[in-house]
Amino acid sequence: xxxxxxxxxxxxxxxxxxxxxxxxxxxxxxxxxxxxxxxxxxxxxxxxxxxxxxxxxxxxxxxxxxxxxxxxxxxxxxxxxxxxxxxxxxxxxxxxxxxxxxxxxxxxxxxxxxxxxxxxxxxxxxxxxxxxxxxxxxxxxxxxxxxxxxxxxxxxxxxxxxxxxxxxxxxxxxxxxxxxxxxxxxxxxxxxxxxxxxxxxxxxxxxxxxxxxxxxxxxxxxxxxxxxxxxxxxxxxxxxxxxxxxxxxxxxxxxxxxxxxxxxxxxxxxxxxxxxxxxxxxxxxxxxxxxxxxxxxxxxxxxxxxxxxxxxxxxxxxxxxxxxxxxxxxxxxxxxxxxxxxxxxx
Amino acid sequence: xxxxxxxxxxxxxxxxxxxxxxxxxxxxxxxxxxxxxxxxxxxxxxxxxxxxxxxxxxxxxxxxxxxxxxxxxxxxxxxxxxxxxxxxxxxxxxxxxxxxxxxxxxxxxxxxxxxxxxxxxxxxxxxxxxxxxxxxxxxxxxxxxxxxxxxxxxxxxxxxxxxxxxxxxxxxxxxxxxxxxxxxxxxxxxxxxxxxxxxxxxxxxxxxxxxxxxxxxxxxxxxxxxxxxxxxxxxxxxx
Ligand SMILES: Nc1ncnc2c1ncn2[C@@H]1O[C@H](COP(=O)(O)OP(=O)(O)OP(=O)(O)O)[C@@H](O)[C@H]1O
Ligand SMILES: [Mg+2]
Numbered sequence: 286x287x288x289x290x291x292x293x294x295x296x297x298x299x300x301x302x303x304x305x306x307x308x309x310x311x312x313x314x315x316x317x318x319x320x321x322x323x324x325x326x327x328x329x330x331x332x333x334x335x336x337x338x339x340x341x342x343x344x345x346x347x348x349x350x351x352x353x354x355x356x357x358x359x360x361x362x363x364x365x366x367x368x369x370x371x372x373x374x375x376x377x378x379x380x381x382x383x384x385x386x387x388x389x390x391x392x393x394x395x396x397x398x399x400x401x402x403x404x405x406x407x408x409x410x411x412x413x414x415x416x417x418x419x420x421x422x423x424x425x426x427x428x429x430x431x432x433x434x435x436x437x438x439x440x441x442x443x444x445x446x447x448x449x450x451x452x453x454x455x456x457x458x459x460x461x462x463x464x465x466x467x468x469x470x471x472x473x474x475x476x477x478x479x480x481x482x483x484x485x486x487x488x489x490x491x492x493x494x495x496x497x498x499x500x501x502x503x504x505x506x507x508x509x510x511x512x513x514x515x516x517x518x519x520x521x522x523x524x525x526x527x528x529x530x531x532x533x534x535x536x537x538x539x540x541x542x543x544x545x546x547x548x549x550x551x552x553x554x555x556x557x558x559x560x561x562x563x564x565x566x567x568x569x570x571x572x573x574x575x576x577x578x579x580x581x582x583x584x585x586x587x588x589x590x591x592x593x594x595x596x597x598x599x600x601x602x603x604x605x606x607x608x609x610x611x612x613x614x615x616x617x618x619x620x621x622x623x624x625x626x627x628x629x630x631x
Numbered sequence: 632x633x634x635x636x637x638x639x640x641x642x643x644x645x646x647x648x649x650x651x652x653x654x655x656x657x658x659x660x661x662x663x664x665x666x667x668x669x670x671x672x673x674x675x676x677x678x679x680x681x682x683x684x685x686x687x688x689x690x691x692x693x694x695x696x697x698x699x700x701x702x703x704x705x706x707x708x709x710x711x712x713x714x715x716x717x718x719x720x721x722x723x724x725x726x727x728x729x730x731x732x733x734x735x736x737x738x739x740x741x742x743x744x745x746x747x748x749x750x751x752x753x754x755x756x757x758x759x760x761x762x763x764x765x766x767x768x769x770x771x772x773x774x775x776x777x778x779x780x781x782x783x784x785x786x787x788x789x790x791x792x793x794x795x796x797x798x799x800x801x802x803x804x805x806x807x808x809x810x811x812x813x814x815x816x817x818x819x820x821x822x823x824x825x826x827x828x829x830x831x832x833x834x835x836x837x838x839x840x841x842x843x844x845x846x847x848x849x850x851x852x853x854x855x856x857x858x859x860x861x862x863x864x865x866x867x868x869x870x
Binding site for chain 2: 479482483485486488489490492493494495496497498499500555616617618619620
């Protein structure tokens, strides 16, 4: 009997409970730190879905972060809505932007797709810089008191006995954690579904996928738009905590895409736990090398290259290959009784 | 009504005319062999039938319906299954999963029935023992078997097989012929491109000869093989 599955599940539940409880006992700085990590995790899971499972190597994910963030700011500043409603609007705006972006970028393949998405993201950045009502190129801040008036902040403040700012941090932390968990669960269910199988077939060989009845355009477009939606939600949520937005920060290819690529590649592209492993390594390195400035980026780069060369499925892939343990397998196993009947004793 | 019908189909790559005015009908359940020298345009003809490439001129009909502009996935669902001459497995997926994709999408097999359905085909094609192996790790021989198995999993009414017998031992080849005859016996129409003539002629009812993209002859295998023109083209390939 295979114990890795229940053990993995128990470990995951324990970790999850601790994380949810964190704002009740941890210092605010730690909650903020973890919020940043969760943000990168959500972005990495989305990028992994595109590059690792759909074969869509996008270098333009910052477009969705930026549009999500700006839509949230617009909802709060121009329409006077609650920031949480703004987050939802941010996700929807990003999804809406993903439709024409897919229409354009899907005409390109491989490296051209990557460059195409980057170009589109930069066009979005330039366009947003013209939005005078939101500060144009210099950006703008959330109005004072936004956090205090945000839904749920009052009750949280009372329950935890903390400042308004800390309560707002706790709220955004819980939302980001929930987004990460939802993304993980949805990815797992989707990838094990008929559509998920079709998606992986497309990634491996689009021509052959078409020839067994899979419609690549439909599935890839659906995944691209959904990833845009979640990335938009994530960006909007992240900027509630940052409270200030500029086109350069919101559409930063380094912060929202390059780091995310490293995280996914190091952890294990095309594996479900890969981004989680990657984000832990990323954070540990950041902590370890915090005093050495840019050395940190150089180490990260070298590690990324080493993994690409010697462990194409990242640290997680290395682990499952060596140990044979995979608590969250995506593979469809043939029915054992049938396999045995057919003399398949391995 | 023929299950498949080509009307004056042509295809050029630049100045090179690879398919030149090919017309023929395939009745349901019929088996047709295609022979011709290397570069004659045999695989291209398959790509035109499946929609992997679009013809420069002419029309393709499935069950009397014009599918000349229809994409490959639509034609699979309409009953055209194919293998690739150069195997194109989904390399990161297991052998079993390769079939599962084909069965669930092309074959419209339900989730509950798919596992048994796929294992059955794997057994028939001698792949059951490697069902869980990543298909990217298979030998060329096994990849060719997977091409046949995956095409079968789309539940075709006409199956297109592109040189799947090359490199087999005599015993393996007889086994393959038995499998293909069984597919044929179930009422599936077959078009089979093959250089191994004795295997081909033991299955098909009609034989087509392609040369420089042109249909040189089509008819009963022994008549075709008796023709002086065909013997000339095939001289030295196989007696
Ligand atoms: N995509 C393409 N672009 C340009 N030329 C092509 C293309 N595909 C095939 N050709 C050319 O068309 C001709 C016919 O190719 P095809 O693969 O159909 O031949 P074949 O009869 O299957 O040959 P073989 O027995 O070697 O498999 C060849 O000269 C080939 O080089
Ligand atoms: Mg060929």
